Every structure is written in C-alpha cells, then in structure tokens.
Amino acid sequence: MDIILESGLPHQQIPVDRIVQVLNDSYKLAKQPKYSFQNPIPNFQGVEFDVRKVIGSPEMKPYNEKAYGLTDGVLNLDIKMETGTGKTYVYTQTIYELHAKFGINKFIIVVPSLPVKLGTVGFITDPYVRHYFKETLGYNCDIELCEVVAMKKKSKGHNFFPSSVRDFVNGSNQQKNKIYVLITNQQLLQKGKVLDNSNYDITLHGFTRPLDAIKATNPFLIIDEPHRFNREKTTYKRIVDEIHPQCIVRFGATFPSVSAGKGKTRKDYINLLYNLTACDAFNDNLIKGIAKEHFNPVNSKGEKIKVIAIENGGESVSLHYLNDKRSQHFEMHKGDSLAVISPKLEGLSILGISKKSIELSNGQEKKVGDEFTADIYSTSYQEQMIRLALDRHFETERKLFNRESKIKSLALFFIDNIESFRGDENKNGAWLREMFNLQLEEHLKAELKNSENSADYTDYLNASLVDIAKCSAGYFARDNSDSDEDIADEVNDILRNKKELLSLKDEKGKWNVRRFLFSKWTLKEGWDNPNVFTIAKLRSSGSEESKLQEVGRGLRLPVDEYGNRIKGTDFMLNYIVDFTEKDFASQLVKEINGDLKFTSSDKIIIPQSEIAKTAELRNVQVQILQAEMLLSGLVTLDENGISVNEGSIVEFMDKYPEIGLGVNIDRVQDRNKTTIKKSVIIRKDRFEDLRSLWNELNRKYLMFYQPDINKVIEQALPEIIEDGVFTRMSISSEREEVKTDNTGAHTVKEENKVYIVQGKTMTYNEFLRLANQETSIPIKIIHDALCKYSRNHGKLSSELFNTVTLANLQNKFYTWKLDNLGGRIEYKQANYRTRSTALTDDKGRIRDDVAIGRIGVCTTNGKTPDKYLYDTMAYDSPLELKNILDNVDNDVVDLVVYGKIPRNSIRIPNITKDSYSPDFMYVVHSKDGKTSLNVVIETKDVTQDAVLRGPERAKISNAERFFKQISNDFPDCKVYFKRQINHQTINVIIDNIMQIDNK
Numbered sequence: 001m002d003i004i005l006e007s008g009l010p011h012q013q014i015p016v017d018r019i020v021q022v023l024n025d026s027y028k029l030a031k032q033p034k035y036s037f038q039n040p041i042p043n044f045q046g047v048e049f050d051v052r053k054v055i056g057s058p059e060m061k062p063y064n065e066k067a068y069g070l071t072d073g074v075l076n077l078d079i080k081m082e083t084g085t086g087k088t089y090v091y092t093q094t095i096y097e098l099h100a101k102f103g104i105n106k107f108i109i110v111v112p113s114l115p116v117k118l119g120t121v122g123f124i125t126d127p128y129v130r131h132y133f134k135e136t137l138g139y140n141c142d143i144e145l146c147e148v149v150a151m152k153k154k155s156k157g158h159n160f161f162p163s164s165v166r167d168f169v170n171g172s173n174q175q176k177n178k179i180y181v182l183i184t185n186q187q188l189l190q191k192g193k194v195l196d197n198s199n200y201d202i203t204l205h206g207f208t209r210p211l212d213a214i215k216a217t218n219p220f221l222i223i224d225e226p227h228r229f230n231r232e233k234t235t236y237k238r239i240v241d242e243i244h245p246q247c248i249v250r251f252g253a254t255f256p257s258v259s260a261g262k263g264k265t266r267k268d269y270i271n272l273l274y275n276l277t278a279c280d281a282f283n284d285n286l287i288k289g290i291a292k293e294h295f296n297p298v299n300s301k302g303e304k305i306k307v308i309a310i311e312n313g314g315e316s317v318s319l320h321y322l323n324d325k326r327s328q329h330f331e332m333h334k335g336d337s338l339a340v341i342s343p344k345l346e347g348l349s350i351l352g353i354s355k356k357s358i359e360l361s362n363g364q365e366k367k368v369g370d371e372f373t374a375d376i377y378s379t380s381y382q383e384q385m386i387r388l389a390l391d392r393h394f395e396t397e398r399k400l401f402n403r404e405s406k407i408k409s410l411a412l413f414f415i416d417n418i419e420s421f422r423g424d425e426n427k428n429g430a431w432l433r434e435m436f437n438l439q440l441e442e443h444l445k446a447e448l449k450n451s452e453n454s455a456d457y458t459d460y461l462n463a464s465l466v467d468i469a470k471c472s473a474g475y476f477a478r479d480n481s482d483s484d485e486d487i488a489d490e491v492n493d494i495l496r497n498k499k500e501l502l503s504l505k506d507e508k509g510k511w512n513v514r515r516f517l518f519s520k521w522t523l524k525e526g527w528d529n530p531n532v533f534t535i536a537k538l539r540s541s542g543s544e545e546s547k548l549q550e551v552g553r554g555l556r557l558p559v560d561e562y563g564n565r566i567k568g569t570d571f572m573l574n575y576i577v578d579f580t581e582k583d584f585a586s587q588l589v590k591e592i593n594g595d596l597k598f599t600s601s602d603k604i605i606i607p608q609s610e611i612a613k614t615a616e617l618r619n620v621q622v623q624i625l626q627a628e629m630l631l632s633g634l635v636t637l638d639e640n641g642i643s644v645n646e647g648s649i650v651e652f653m654d655k656y657p658e659i660g661l662g663v664n665i666d667r668v669q670d671r672n673k674t675t676i677k678k679s680v681i682i683r684k685d686r687f688e689d690l691r692s693l694w695n696e697l698n699r700k701y702l703m704f705y706q707p708d709i710n711k712v713i714e715q716a717l718p719e720i721i722e723d724g725v726f727t728r729m730s731i732s733s734e735r736e737e738v739k740t741d742n743t744g745a746h747t748v749k750e751e752n753k754v755y756i757v758q759g760k761t762m763t764y765n766e767f768l769r770l771a772n773q774e775t776s777i778p779i780k781i782i783h784d785a786l787c788k789y790s791r792n793h794g795k796l797s798s799e800l801f802n803t804v805t806l807a808n809l810q811n812k813f814y815t816w817k818l819d820n821l822g823g824r825i826e827y828k829q830a831n832y833r834t835r836s837t838a839l840t841d842d843k844g845r846i847r848d849d850v851a852i853g854r855i856g857v858c859t860t861n862g863k864t865p866d867k868y869l870y871d872t873m874a875y876d877s878p879l880e881l882k883n884i885l886d887n888v889d890n891d892v893v894d895l896v897v898y899g900k901i902p903r904n905s906i907r908i909p910n911i912t913k914d915s916y917s918p919d920f921m922y923v924v925h926s927k928d929g930k931t932s933l934n935v936v937i938e939t940k941d942v943t944q945d946a947v948l949r950g951p952e953r954a955k956i957s958n959a960e961r962f963f964k965q966i967s968n969d970f971p972d973c974k975v976y977f978k979r980q981i982n983h984q985t986i987n988v989i990i991d992n993i994m995q996i997d998n999k
Contacts, residue, residue, distance in 0.1 A: 002128040003559050003563045004565065005128075005132050007136070007137055011284075012085075012089060012093070014274055015090055015094075019079070019097075019098070019249060020097060021050075021053070021054050022054050022271075022273065023050075024050070024101075025046065026045075026046075027102035029042070030043060033173065035205075036172040037106075038218045039217060039218040039219065039246065040102065040103050040104065044070055047069055049067075055067055067271060068271050071270060073244065074240055075247040075248070076271055077248070077270070078250045078272045078273065079250070080269075080272060080274065080276060082253050082277065082555075083253045083548055083552035084287040084288075084555030084557070085286050085287060087253070088120055088123050089123075092123065092129075092143075093133070095179060096141070097139075098220065099179045105179045106173075106182075106220065107179065107181045107182070107219065107221070108181070108184070108219045108243065108245065109183040109224065110183075110185075110221065110222070110235075111183065111225065112224070112229070113186065113228075117147070117183060119528075120183060121145060124145050130143070138770065141177040141179055144167065145183060146164040146168040146183070147164055148164050148165070148184035148188050148194060148195065150194060160201065161200050161213075162195075165195070165213060165214060166204055168180050168181075186235050189235055190234055194210070195214075196210075219243065220245060220246055220247050221239065221243065221245035221248045221249070223239075223248060223249070223251070224252065225252050226251070226255050227255055227256050230256040230268075231258075250270075254549065255268055277592075278591070278592040279593060285570060288554065288555050288557065288572055289666065289667040290551055290572065290575050290669065291574055291575065291669045291671055292577065292668070292669065292671065292672075293576050293672060294576070294577045294578060295381075295579065303323035304321075304322055304371050304381050305321050305322075305342075305374060307370050307371075308329070311331065314353050317331070318331055321341050333353075334350055335349060336350050342374040348360055367420065369416065369417030382415075382435070382538045386538070388576055389413070389534055389536035389574070389576050390411075390440065391443075393409065393533070394447055396409050396533045396534065396574065398450070402841065404835050405560040405562060408502055408504050408512075409515065410529055410533065411515065411535070412536070412554065413436075413519075413535075413536050414536070414538060415538045416538075417432070420432035421518050432538075433472065437469065440468055440472075440516070448461050448465070460504070460513070463510070463513050464511075467513065473516070473518070475517070475519050499563075500512065501515075501529065502529070502530070502563075503561070517532075528552065528556055529553070529556075530556040531559065532554035532573070533554065534573070534574040535551065535573065537577045537578070551573060554573045554575075570666070570853045582672065585670035588668055592663045592668065604643055604662075606641065606642045606644065606659060607641075610659045613878065617860055618658070626642065629642060630642075632652075632655065635652065658858045666851070666853050679850060679851050680850060680852050680870040680874055683870065683871060684846045686868070687839065690869065690899070693921060693923055693934045696973045697901075700830040701908075702909065703911075703958075704825065704827075705826075706825070706826060708824075710781065714781045714784070714785075716816060717813075718788045718789060720813055721785055721786065721809070723812055725808045726796070761798065762801055762802065762803070762806075767801040768782055768783060771806060774806070775810060818911065822911060825910075826961075826965070827965040828965075829969060837905065838850060838902035850870075850902055852872070852874050854903045854904070856874030858881075859874045864884075867895050867896065867898060868897075868899060870899060873885075875900070882985075883920060888922070888986055893924050893926065893991060893994055895923075896924060896925055898920065898922040899920070900919065900920060901917060901918055905917060906918065908958065910954060911958060916958070918936050918959060920937040921935070922935040922936075922937070922990065933974075933976060933993060933994060934973060934976065936963060936975055937977075937978055937979075937989070938956055938979045939980045940979065960977055962977075963976070976993050
C-alpha cells in the first residue's frame with residue numbers, strides 16, 4: 001500500500017513559494033559555475049530587500065517584521081511547521097522546485113539523529129514518492145541520494161574517499177534531470193572521521209578532505225529539527241565554517257532559544273518566512289487532537305512504589321517511593337515491613353528476594369522495573385495503565401474499522417525496562433510482555449462478544465486471538481545488534497516497513513494483526529506513523545522537552561486502507577500518562593498558545609473586538625462582560641488592556657470559548673476533567689424528520705462540462721492572452737537621504753531604481769506542457785492562441801516563455817473560468833453512494849453524536865431550541881448563532897426540524913479547486929399541511945454579495961445548479977438552496993420560498 005501524496009495543500013505550498021520568491025532575483029543574476037560539479041553562483045546583492053518583500057506582506061505574522069541580509073556570508077531562511085504537518089514533504093518539494101526554477105542540483109540535508117535520517121531516506125527513496133514528484137508534479141527529474149555512513153574499520157587496500165561524498169561531488173550540473181542530495185546526521189558531521197579525514201590515498205578534484213570537496217560544490221543546505229542545532233554550538237559553526245553553503249534553510253516545529261536580556265529568552269529566528277503554529281495546526285484540523293488521560297487508582301491516589309534494582313547479590317532491594325509531595329529511596333531486606341514507606345502498607349512485608357524480583361507477604365511478585373500503588377492488594381501500576389490503554393485502543397479501533405474505508409489503528413507504549421519486554425539473555429522473564437498478552441487476550445474475547453461488529457472486524461479479532469504474540473512488536477537500541485530473526489522482523493516493521501505496518505492485510509491476503517508497539521523513548525524525532533491513535537507512557541519521561549515533541553509521534557493525520565490521507569474529521573490521539581504528569585494537558589495548551597496572534601511582550605492580550613463579539617453573542621453589555629472577567633480573577637486590567645493571567649489560559653478559554661485566543665478547547669482535552677464537551681448529541685427523534693432530506697444531500701453526483709466547452713475556450717483564450725499575460729511586471733525602490741547644511745536638515749530623494757520581475761525561462765514545448773497541466777486546456781488550443789497573438793504582435797521572444805508568464809496565464813484563465821463557465825456545467829448522479837455519513841453509520845443507523853468541531857468552533861450556554869437537531873448550540877459566526885436562535889414558526893410556516901450541516905460532510909464538486917459544503921438544512925411544512933419544503937442555506941456573514949470573492953460566488957452558483965438537478969431527479973424530495981447574508985433572516989427567506997412554491 002502506498003501512502004497517497006497530495007499537491008497544492010496551502011500549508012505545504014506556501015513555504016515553498018516563499019523560498020522561491022526570496023531567491024528569485026538573486027538567481028536571475030546567477031553566474032555559471034567554473035566547474036560542472038558546482039551549483040550556480042547567486043548574486044545576493046539586495047537579498048535583504050527580497051526577504052523584506054516576503055515577510056512584510058500583509059498575511060505574515062507581526063513578529064516577522066525584521067529582515068536580515070547575509071549572516072557570516074550565508075543566507076539564512078527559516079520555515080516553522082508544526083509536528084505532523086508534512087515538513088519532510090515540504091523540504092523535498094523545495095529541493096525539486098529550486099532545481100526546476102534555478103538549476104540548483106547540489107543539496108545537503110543535515111538531520112540530528114539516525115532515526116531522523118532513516119525516516120528521510122525512506123521517504124525520498126520511496127518509489128511512489130519518486131514517481132509522484134517526477135511524473136505527477138511534472139519535475140521530470142530524479143534525486144540521487146548520497147547517504148553518509150560511519151567509517152568502517154579498514155584492514156587492507158587503498159583508503160578511498162567515502163563513496164557517498166564521491167558520488168555527490170562528481171554529480172554534474174549538465175545532468176538536467178538529476179539532483180544530487182547528500183544526507184548526514186549530526187554526529188557524523190560533528191565528530192565523524194569520515195568527513196574530516198585528510199589521509200585518503202586518492203584525492204577528489206584535488207581535494208584531500210571530504211568537507212573541502214563538499215564545500216567546493218557551492219551547496220544549498222537544509223537543516224531538519226533546528227532546535228537540535230543551536231547557532232552557538234559546534235555543529236552549526238562547523239556547517240558555516242567548513243561547508244559554507246550558499247543558503248541554509250531550517251525546517252522545524254521548534255527552534256533554539258537565545259538570551260533576550262534580563263533573564264528572558266526568545267526564539268532564534270532568522271528571516272522567518274512561514275510560521276504554521278501549533279495553534280493553527282490544531283484548530284485547522286491539520287493534525288490530530290489530543291485527549292490526555294492520567295491513571296489514578298481508586299485507592300492511594302497520587303502515590304506509587306517502584307522496584308529499582310536487586311542489590312548485593314540478592315541481599316537487598318532498592319525501592320523508590322513517589323507522591324505529589326515527596327520522592328524517596330529505600331533499601332530493604334527480607335522480612336522488612338513496607339509500612340516504613342507508607343502507613344497504607346501496614347501488614348505487608350518482603351517475604352523473599354530473588355535475582356530479578358521480590359515476593360511480598362500477600363503472595364504477589366514484583367519484578368525489577370515494576371510499579372505498584374501503596375495498597376496491600378495493589379496489582380501492577382503498569383498493568384492498570386495497560387488495561388486503560390487497551391480500552392481506549394479498542395474504542396478507537398472499532399470505529400475506524402467499521403468505516404466505509406477502513407483505517408488501521410496502532411498503539412504505542414513507552415517503557416523504561418528493556419528486559420521486561422525482551423527478557424534476559426535466555427529470553428526469560430519478559431514479564432511486561434506476558435502481562436500485556438494476557439490483557440490483550442481478555443480484551444479480544446470481550447470485543448468478540450459485541451454483536452454490532454462487522455464480519456470483517458470479527459475475522460480480524462479472531463486472527464488476533466489465534467496469534468497474540470504477532471500483535472505486538474518492540475524496538476530498542478540494543479536490537480540493532482541482535483541476531484534473533486523474530487526481533488529483526490519487529491524492528492523492520494516499526495522502523496522501515498511503515499506501509500506494511502499500516503496495511504490490514506499482507507501480500508497473501510492474510511490479516512496483518514501487528515498494531516501494538518513498544519519502545520524506550522528511542523522513537524523520537526524522525527519516526528512517526530500516521531495511524532498511531534493511542535500512546536501510553538508506562539514510565540514518566542523525567543525530561544523538560546517540548547510536550548509537542550512527546551506526542552509528535554502520533555499527531556499526523558491517518559491514512560485509510562487504500563493509502564488516502566483522511567482530512568476533515570476530528571481525529572483524536574489518546575495520550576495516557578501516570579499521575580506524575582496529570583498537568584500534561586494544561587502544560588501542552590500553554591505551549592501551543594505560546595505563539596498566539598494576540599500578544600504583547602509575554603502577555604496574552606484580549607482584543608477589544610473579541611470582547612465586543614462575545615458580549616453580542618451572550619446578549620450582555622460589553623462593560624458587564626468586562627466586569628465579570630475581572631471579578632473572575634483570570635484577567636488583569638493594565639495600560640495595554642485586559643490580559644489573561646499567567647497559568648489561567650485553560651480556565652479562561654473554558655469559561656469564554658467564544659474568544660478565539662488560542663487552541664480550541666476540544667482539540668486538547670483532559671479526560672480527567674468533565675468540563676470539556678467533545679461532541680454534540682444527535683437528537684434521534686429529530687433526525688427521523690430529517691432523514692429523507694439527509695439521504696438526498698448525500699447522493700453522489702459528478703460534474704461535467706457541456707460538450708462545446710473546448711470551442712468556448714478556443715474562442716476566449718486569445719482575448720485572455722491579450723489581457724496582459726505577456727506584460728512584464730516591475731517594482732521600484734525609492735531612497736531618501738537626510739542631509740544637513742548651514743540652512744538646516746533636508747530630505748534628498750534619489751532616483752528610483754526599477755527592477756523587472758521575470759521568472760526562469762523555459763522552452764516553448766515545456767511552456768505548452770506546463771500550461772496544459774495547470775489549466776487543463778488542450779495543448780493545441782493554447783498553441784493556436786499563441787500563434788494568433790504572435791501574428792498580431794510579431795514574433796515572440798523566447799525569454800517571454802517563463803514562469804511569470806505561465807503564472808499570468810494560469811491566474812487570468814482561472815478568473816475567466818469563474819466568471820464564464822459556471823453556467824456551462826452539468827451534474828449527473830453517480831452510480832454509487834456512500835454507505836456511512838457524518839450522521840449515520842454504514843447500516844443507516846443514527847450515530848449517537850458528532851464531533852463538536854464539525855458543527856462549530858464556538859458554543860454558547862442557554863436552552864437549545866426544541867426543534868434543533870443537536871443538544872448543543874455550536875456555531876462559526878454570530879449570524880449562525882442568530883439562525884439557531886431565530887424562531888421560524890409563524891402563521892404560514894410550521895418548522896419541523898433544522899440543524900447545522902457537519903463540516904465537509906456534503907462535498908459538492910464545482911469549478912473551483914475544492915469541493916463545497918453548505919451550512920444549514922431545514923424541513924418546514926405549511927400550516928395547512930399541503931406543502932412540505934426542504935431548504936439548504938449557505939450563510940455568509942457579510943454585508944453584501946459584492947464582498948464575496950470570485951471563488952465563493954462560483955461555489956454558490958454551482959450549488960444552485962447542483963440542488964436544482966437533485967430536485968429534477970427526485971421531485972418527491974425537492975430541495976431549495978438559498979444564500980443568506982447578514983441583513984437577511986431565515987424566516988423571511990423561508991416565507992419567500994413558501995410563497996413561490998405555492999404558486
């Protein structure tokens with residue numbers, strides 16, 4: 001199974017485009033290199049101005065105001081992307097794009113560790129990924145990846161240059177369809193002799209040291225995980241001094257911090273071109289949400305004892321006691337009472353001590369590494385956490401398996417004692433794995449009793465029960481040198497065979513039941529799997545690392561059984577910890593909100609506009625709401641306005657969710673607190689009144705252009721090209737200088753400098769091919785239109801066929817298409833329909849609830865109207881809340897049921913680049929009972945239609961044709977579609993429809 005890649009996703013395309021935009025002018029003036037193994041040499045004069053053009057654009061965040069030129073002779077650019085949003089994909093596309101645009105073909109990727117390198121190598125060399133970039137995206141070139149590996153001990157013969165370095169340096173820039181990428185990890189760059197050795201027998205282009213040969217290529221360098229490469233440390237300085245690349249682009253979710261004076265720190269950004277914050281990633285559903293849960297035993301809440309080690313050849317045992325207030329070590333002997341540790345253990349003593357465990361007087365055995373609570377009847381702490389983790393796993397697995405397109409659910413367990421899983425050198429004593437298998441067997445048997453399981457899921461569970469040992473796998477550092485074949489299979493599944501691990505069946509069609517993974521924190525940066533839905537920490541991390549880094553292994557959005565990345569659904573990662581990390585959720589929220597858009601210094605300032613909006617939604621005066629906030633003790637009033645007190649952001653956002661300060665409350669949940677509402681309940685009796693309409697809305701239709709579409713485009717294209725496609729864009733600079741003389745100070749303006757913006761040129765055939773790829777216009781029609789333009793304006797210079805002209809053509813055609821082709825589309829019913837929907841399962845049964853984020857980002861208190869579909873009022877704008885609260889009933893109309901349409905549940909194809917889903921659905925009857933109406937509403941909180949952008953107008957226009965076609969195909973369930981802007985009320989819209997229908 002291949003994981004299907006997608007192009008053009010805004011959060012992945014924007015950083016690539018911004019890098020190109022900064023480099024564009026510098027590489028237009030690039031010099032051709034002296035040697036064929038070198039990159040072109042850019043002219044970085046004015047690069048600071050180019051950076052300022054990008055980071056000064058209106059859509060950039062306010063903290064990106066400062067632009068830098070070269071630092072130590074190197075251009076530095078930063079791209080910040082949250083964990084799980086496709087960073088490796090983005091910098092791989094950047095490599096292809098810079099080669100296509102500027103001819104750069106020597107790149108170096110520096111990663112912090114071997115696991116990161118392994119993940120990057122696996123992605124870049126994947127045959128599907130190679131084909132995707134070469135053929136699907138049309139780059140028509142391949143990456144030759146040269147991996148630096150540790151030097152092996154030399155016995156005899158010549159001492160040659162490392163083959164990876166030799167292949168990289170020798171790669172010729174005359175190979176237009178080849179990109180050379182050298183990848184190395186931090187340790188090899190910092191300390192490894194493989195790159196620093198100058199004692200090789202045979203030189204390379206006259207160079208005796210690999211680092212010198214690499215430097216001579218004028219490379220372009222990418223740093224992955226920049227928080228591991230502080231600019232003040234050895235590795236980064238070595239990169240600058242020994243490799244001295246043209247440009248360093250750092251890609252990461254976390255950047256190093258530097259001193260900001262007076263004990264404060266700031267992030268060390270240099271030319272931050274793009275900042276996809278954690279808050280944006282969570283709120284926009286680009287990654288999974290997180291549901292944290294800590295385990296608290298019924299008794300002895302908040303304390304536990306751990307068996308650390310057997311000491312003195314079995315004479316004593318080292319125990320560690322931990323609670324909320326103290327941490328203490330004890331050395332105990334046979335016969336000692338555990339009451340010295342805690343009074344709750346009165347009557348419990350050590351009966352015996354063996355090499356690997358102790359026996360207690362209550363008959364229980366506790367092994368080295370085992371944890372238990374301060375309770376004489378306590379079972380293993382890990383055992384109880386495993387039980388909780390398996391509960392969550394099977395809750396998730398059941399839902400994902402019963403989808404129309406199944407998703408395999410994985411669970412990841414972190415432990416601190418390898419022998420508890422692998423056993424000793426004789427493979428004895430793997431007590432944790434044995435305990436896990438017993439609990440897994442218990443859960444499997446319980447799941448098989450569920451009568452609502454599909455036949456496939458029942459088969460899957462039975463296959464798991466037959467081979468329980470195959471269900472789990474582990475990876476630990478020592479496994480790399482283990483010769484055991486079964487262990488090698490486990491390691492390969494976890495580290496290298498991501499596709500196989502994601503597959504529900506193997507190549508022979510048998511169920512692939514391996515889905516429970518164990519590790520000792522070796523799976524950090526560089527390893528992730530999109531289908532990890534449960535992470536259980538059977539040990540406390542004891543570190544101060546980023547909370548996002550801790551959960552990062554499971555944040556990526558999942559893929560289904562066909563390899564499709566699934567978006568538009570609020571997936572959650574179950575994250576289970578012990579009581580020592582009970583504040584994980586609040587700490588994570590604090591970290592996520594560290595880059596809030598509303599900030600002043602280190603305070604979280606609440607904009608007055610947000611307070612006014614919330615007051616309107618709650619139907620109270622602004623002054624009263626402000627007073628309530630101040631009295632709550634959660635905020636402070638000072639000269640900057642109202643700011644949230646440190647440590648109060650979670651409580652504040654829980655109390656005032658309408659104020660969109662940071663991460664939405666439903667995206668980071670604490671299951672130990674009951675105040676967070678995760679979903680809205682579907683009122684089943686109300687849905688039955690809506691079922692017929694809902695079934696019609698979920699019919700699948702295909703969009704077709706009318707047969708004469710090519711003739712229409714053929715007639716229009718010459719005029720589109722005449723409308724400035726070949727116009728050269730220019731920008732000008734203005735310089736003012738203050739001069740003084742005996743009459744005072746004067747401002748003297750210098751003459752403007754004008755720069756012509758021109759993209760990279762291409763052959764005519766390449767221009768036609770790319771124009772066809774971007775617009776879907778047949779090549780012959782494009783060629784004929786260009787010939788007509790040439791007859792009118794004279795022969796076209798070859799330099800006019802460039803990336804800027806191509807973008808002009810694409811944009812102008814897209815605008816023309818929105819304005820002219822909306823009336824030339826038709827909808828035809830497809831010969832299939834989805835079995836499951838947002839509100840019903842694959843058997844047509846009404847779901848119990850739907851994720852609150854799919855209905856609206858805001859909620860409000862108060863009684864929900866009786867005829868509303870859900871039990872909670874969730875909404876995205878004040879106009880939507882007004883619709884929910886408005887009473888449609890009058891002398892003519894009788895409202896039956898209404899509700900918000902779940903986000904992305906109805907996908908109407910249209911002429912824009914994405915599908916479309918409306919906002920509200922209504923079923924109403926006339927008072928006399930003669931008329932029944934189905935109404936779908938698109939709500940736009942704007943003052944007039946003219947404010948709507950072209951794509952929005954096109955989507956609405958297409959939707960009108962779509963619902964008209966449904967009504968024609970199924971007259972018994974006619975559907976009216978109407979657009980609403982904020983001066984229009986729902987009851988007036990429905991009254992007007994009723995009058996028209998009665999005529």
